[in-house]
Amino acid sequence: MNELAHISPYADAAHRGAVIALWESAFGYAGAHNAPGFAIDQKVAAADGLFFVALLGGQPVGTIMAGYDGHRGWLYSLAVAAAHRRGGIGTALVRHAEAELATRGCAKINLQVLPANASVTGFYRALGYAVEERVSMGKRLLG
Numbered sequence: 001m002n003e004l005a006h007i008s009p010y011a012d013a014a015h016r017g018a019v020i021a022l023w024e025s026a027f028g029y030a031g032a033h034n035a036p037g038f039a040i041d042q043k044v045a046a047a048d049g050l051f052f053v054a055l056l057g058g059q060p061v062g063t064i065m066a067g068y069d070g071h072r073g074w075l076y077s078l079a080v081a082a083a084h085r086r087g088g089i090g091t092a093l094v095r096h097a098e099a100e101l102a103t104r105g106c107a108k109i110n111l112q113v114l115p116a117n118a119s120v121t122g123f124y125r126a127l128g129y130a131v132e133e134r135v136s137m138g139k140r141l142l143g
């Protein structure tokens with residue numbers, strides 16, 4: 001990994017603006033249910049200690065969220081700023097989240113990749129993840 005980057009817990013006062021800008025650039029957003037500010041507020045309110053940033057010179061250049069429900073771990077919102085990709089920061093973020101989930105007793109991690117972003121499976125395969133034949137279902141409870 002880029003030796004100048006380090007992984008830190010997300011701190012709203014210091015990181016919010018840069019994280020929103022990063023997510024708008026990396027993901028784009030179609031609706032309010034996953035608008036960056038809303039997603040950040042919900043995760044901060046959860047206070048589960050599973051939201052991390054990669055910092056370069058104190059500035060966020062990468063993010064990852066994880067979740068753990070006592071059965072499975074999940075990874076979300078992995079992003080690295082375009083100018084800092086292919087330097088190992090994405091790998092470091094995933095490894096950091098994996099280590100944190102492991103300390104909580106999590107035995108397996110799942111994640112979802114949108115069809116339009118299928119090439120990113122190469123990144124996850126390099127980290128030991130495999131495509132599993134599942135039908136992914138979901139239901140919105142808010143707006």
Ligand SMILES: CC(C)(COP(=O)(O)OP(=O)(O)OC[C@H]1O[C@@H](n2cnc3c(N)ncnc32)[C@H](O)[C@@H]1OP(=O)(O)O)[C@@H](O)C(=O)NCCC(=O)NCCS
Pocket residue numbers: 026027077078079080081084085086087088089090091092112113114117119120121122123124126
């Ligand atoms: C996916 C992402 C987080 C990777 O971050 P990164 O810091 O560039 O990743 P790393 O440098 O740790 O990459 C490690 C290895 O993964 C593989 N890899 C990385 N990006 C890849 C891509 N887009 N496609 C295929 N393989 C990729 C490479 O083997 C790479 O090693 P190499 O650079 O020595 O060839 C980054 O490309 C990104 O933010 N993409 C946009 C947001 C996104 O798609 N997030 C995932 C949503 S599921």
